[in-house]
Amino acid sequence: MENIIQLRSVNKWFGEFHVLKDINFSVSEKEKVVICGPSGSGKSTLIRCINRLEEHQKGSIIVDGMTLDENTKNISAIRSEVGMVFQQFNLFPHLSILENCTLAQIWVKKKTKNESEKLAMDYLRKVQIDDQALKFPGQLSGGQQQRAAIARALCMEPKIMLFDEPTSALDPEMIKEVLDVMVDLAKGGMTMCVVTHEMGFAKEVADRVVFMDEGNIVEEKKTSDFFENPENERTKLFLSQIL
Amino acid sequence: MEFLNPSKYAYFPLAEWIEKYAKDWFFAQRPVFKKISIPIENTLSSLDSLFNFIPLPLIVLMFAFAAYKTNGIKFAIFTFLSLIFIDLVDVWEETMTTMAMIVTAVLFCCVIGIPLGIAASRSDIFEMIMRPILDIMQTIPSFVYLIPVVMLFGVGLTPGVIAIIIFALAPVIRLTNLGLRQVTKGVKDAGKALGCGKIVVLYKIELPLALKSIMAGVNQTLMLALSMAVIAALIGAGGLGLNVYVGLGRLDIGQAFVGGLGIVLIAIIFDRITQKIIK
Numbered sequence A: 001m002e003n004i005i006q007l008r009s010v011n012k013w014f015g016e017f018h019v020l021k022d023i024n025f026s027v028s029e030k031e032k033v034v035i036c037g038p039s040g041s042g043k044s045t046l047i048r049c050i051n052r053l054e055e056h057q058k059g060s061i062i063v064d065g066m067t068l069d070e071n072t073k074n075i076s077a078i079r080s081e082v083g084m085v086f087q088q089f090n091l092f093p094h095l096s097i098l099e100n101c102t103l104a105q106i107w108v109k110k111k112t113k114n115e116s117e118k119l120a121m122d123y124l125r126k127v128q129i130d131d132q133a134l135k136f137p138g139q140l141s142g143g144q145q146q147r148a149a150i151a152r153a154l155c156m157e158p159k160i161m162l163f164d165e166p167t168s169a170l171d172p173e174m175i176k177e178v179l180d181v182m183v184d185l186a187k188g189g190m191t192m193c194v195v196t197h198e199m200g201f202a203k204e205v206a207d208r209v210v211f212m213d214e215g216n217i218v219e220e221k222k223t224s225d226f227f228e229n230p231e232n233e234r235t236k237l238f239l240s241q242i243l
Numbered sequence B: 001m002e003f004l005n006p007s008k009y010a011y012f013p014l015a016e017w018i019e020k021y022a023k024d025w026f027f028a029q030r031p032v033f034k035k036i037s038i039p040i041e042n043t044l045s046s047l048d049s050l051f052n053f054i055p056l057p058l059i060v061l062m063f064a065f066a067a068y069k070t071n072g073i074k075f076a077i078f079t080f081l082s083l084i085f086i087d088l089v090d091v092w093e094e095t096m097t098t099m100a101m102i103v104t105a106v107l108f109c110c111v112i113g114i115p116l117g118i119a120a121s122r123s124d125i126f127e128m129i130m131r132p133i134l135d136i137m138q139t140i141p142s143f144v145y146l147i148p149v150v151m152l153f154g155v156g157l158t159p160g161v162i163a164i165i166i167f168a169l170a171p172v173i174r175l176t177n178l179g180l181r182q183v184t185k186g187v188k189d190a191g192k193a194l195g196c197g198k199i200v201v202l203y204k205i206e207l208p209l210a211l212k213s214i215m216a217g218v219n220q221t222l223m224l225a226l227s228m229a230v231i232a233a234l235i236g237a238g239g240l241g242l243n244v245y246v247g248l249g250r251l252d253i254g255q256a257f258v259g260g261l262g263i264v265l266i267a268i269i270f271d272r273i274t275q276k277i278i279k
């Protein structure tokens, strides 16, 4: 299968600190990959490199046939194909939920207001918050905000969706409603990279699980193998703590 | 002990040098600076004739309406009565001139200050350079500005407004910078991740989120501009400041008081209205 995301020997430093150490990682089309690992292991940094919210210093990253480098035009093309959902939702607080979903459609894709509102309402319906469209982010619950953020990303009709701990900032009773949306999305055939510690979700939808520690990919296996026979000691320790 | 005073043995003729060389240089630059001041002059004279062209009752009603919309009926009555009072004590025209000066100054403070604030928020180096300059601009006694301004721009209404602009510029730069720096990285990342370029992120995300802070800067700038209105009268700017200045010179307490009161009243009106707009 064709790799839609391809990282080869990627290295990244924050000053002196070596965050990503020679990472080789690829995702094929429609594949769902879960990335887990202890805090500070570089998971966020890794997926933020995929849409160049972080710049890597060595190695190559190719997303949908486009190489990520200093070429700015390329970057915005890639970013509009890669949706991202953040731990803290990061909705635009000064805009209504609907406007959150139309902003980039209008200003990046140059669509009309009507067109973009129609698509936005479609996706808001899909995540079941179309009745909240005219409210502002601050008026919604955490779960609703995160679903709005997913709808906002989907409005750009991306080929790939990146999730950075999308349920970590949520109260327990709201986690399920967000995971349900993500499961639906996965079943719809979206290519997904999900940083999460929700192992139930990983077992249900992931094709592959990647375990990171201290900037390395320590273990990478098909989901069933990952949970049944982890090889690395650190993976075993991590799994015993989290399951 | 007087024999230890350095000035007993030598004299450093700084004052003479400046008088001799700097003055000539300043005067030589005048044509250039006159050109720079043309847009200010045009704005000022259009606003001045506009304010004096609109019939008095209409202006009173407009302000009362703005006061009502922002602060409610009590403040609307206060505004209404204050403006009537200003006409009763016969300083209406001067008040309009002062307003034209203030509005022009604040307008140019925004046009100059907001882009500088944006630049300062983008670059730590630029901010580092800007900061001491702004500190100096705010701490130098306002009288000191008048000398170079007069040398470069001459005397009159426009140089007066220029002095006001320099004096009042700092807050809008500072608070634009601050407001933009307070926008969280998360929402900027979200904008970028959606494919928005720098300009879209700035205009559609950062500036709207910093607006409250920017408006607070504009409000402070406005207040500084009003406080400078009297001093600007020293270099031939008209308006209420002139009443105060002339009144002081002639020990005409009445005239000085009326001028001062006019400034206070419009300061209160402008302040309350803009404060509420911020919220």
Ligand SMILES: Nc1ncnc2c1ncn2[C@@H]1O[C@H](COP(=O)(O)OP(=O)(O)OP(=O)(O)O)[C@@H](O)[C@H]1O
Residues within 6 Å of the ligand: A014, A017, A019, A037, A038, A039, A040, A041, A042, A043, A044, A045, A046
């Ligand atoms: N902008 C930055 N500047 C310097 N160091 C950073 C920066 N961002 C992250 N780091 C450091 O890089 C390391 C990896 O960070 P990263 O956020 O990728 O970890 P993570 O695996 O996502 O952890 P968590 O589970 O806590 O989110 C951490 O030690 C962090 O302190």
Ligand SMILES: [Mg+2]
Residues within 6 Å of the ligand: A043, A044, A045, A164, A165
């Ligand atoms: Mg993280």
